[in-house]
Amino acid sequence: MAGALGAGAAAQADPFADFGTAMKYALPLAAAVCAVDQGRGEDFAVRGAVQVAVVLGMKQLFGDRPIGQRPSGEGRGFPSGHTASAFFGAADLARKCLAEDPAAGAAMYGAAGLTGLSRLHAGEHDPAQVWAGALVGFSLGAADFGIGTDGASFSIGLKF
Secondary structure: OHHHHHHHHHHOOOHHHHHHHHHHHHHHHHHHHHHHHOOOHHHHHHHHHHHHHHHHHHHHHHOOOHHHOOOOOOOOOOOOHHHHHHHHHHHHHHHHHOOOOHHHHHHHHHHHHHHHHHHHHOOOOOHHHHHHHHHHHHHHHHOEOOOOOOOOOOEOOOOO
16 A cells, blocks of 8 residues: 555656755755855854745735735745745855856856746746745845854845
8 A cells, every 4th residue: 555655646746846845955055055164154044044034924924815825725825935945045156156157156046946937837836926935035145144254244236
C-alpha cells in the first residue's frame, strides 16, 4: 500500500512548482553564505527577519479579504511568500555578491522571476500576489540597514 501511495505522489510531482519551492530556499541561503563571508551577516539576518515579518503580517492582515484570496479559494495568499523569499535572496546576491558580474546577477533575478511564475503555474497565487511578493523581497534584499558597521545607514538600489 505504501509503495502505491508513494508512486501516486511521485506521478503528481510538478517540476516547475518544485523549482519555485527550491528557489525559495536556495537563493536566500546562497545570499546568507555570501553575507557572512563578507562580514555583513547581522545586517542580512535583520533584513531577512523583517522580510519574513512583513510577508506574514500582510498575509494576516489581508487574510480572507478579496486581495488575499488564492485562486483555489483559500485565504492568506497576499503576498506570495515564495516569491518574496526568492527576490530577497536574488537582490542581495545581485547587488552585494555579484556586483562585478552583471550576467550572474541577471540570472539570479531570472531565477526569482521563474519562482513567481511557478506560483502562478501551480495555481497558488494570482499576478497581484506574486508582484507584491517580488516587491517586498526585492526591497528588503537590495536594502542596506547598516547593522554591524561603524555607522547606521539605509539605502536601496537596483544593480545587476
